[in-house]
Amino acid sequence: MIADIEDLELAERLVMIEGLMRHxxxxxxxxGLEAGLGSQMGSIMEWKGVAPRGGVSGARILLGGAGLDHSAAEVDAAVAELGRRDKRGAVLSTLAEFRYLHGAPVREQMRVVGLAEDADRTYRNWVKALHLQVLALLIARSGPNRRHTVRRFTMRRECAKGASK
Structure with missing residues (x-):
């Protein structure tokens, strides 16, 4: 999904990021942030034996409490990373929390960011900057370097050292 974002126009990207942030x-x-799966003993006690695994539609136990899905977890990590960057990043992270998590009114969001009540255009610029920063972090997190282990040292073969002596 993130690879598809790179092919979109800026306006489409911002709409997509808005949707991801709402998700x-x-x-x-x-x-919430905590996730947990029920214990096997709890399932045995609830169902007086092994819980049903098949049958008619709707008879299966859904896996609830398994935590955020992948896209939400990536956005969560991007917002957290943004908050650790610098002072501006911390303000953008706070704006994200107030705008999306708390559902605060626009005036409250503006107060938290430190904007005057009549600075609507500036507020929209801050929201756009938030979306662009989250987009950049999501693209960086989905890049090829993220999929492989990074080696911080050079690997030397033992036979190569023995052959040079």
Whole structure:
């Protein structure tokens, strides 16, 4: 999905990031940061034996409490990384939390960011900057370097050292 973002126009990217941020907020509101799966003994006690695994539609136990889905977890990590960057990043991270997680009114969001009440255009610029920063972090997190282990040292073969002596 992130690879598809690179092919979109800027306006489409911002709309997509807005949707991802809303999805992140919904996931956090529903599941929170903590996740846990029920114990096997709890399932045995609830069902008086092994829980049903098949049968008619709707008879299966849904896996609830397994945590944020992948896209919401990536947005969560991007917002957290943004908050650790610098002072501006911390303000953008706070704006993300107030805008999406708390659902605060625009005036409250502006107050938290430190904007005057009549600075609507500046507020929209801050939201756009938030979306662009989250987009950049999501693209960086999905890049090829993220998929492989990075080696911080050079690997030397033992036979090569022995052959040079």
């Amino acid at each position: 992140w907020a919904e996931q956090r509101a529903r599941l």
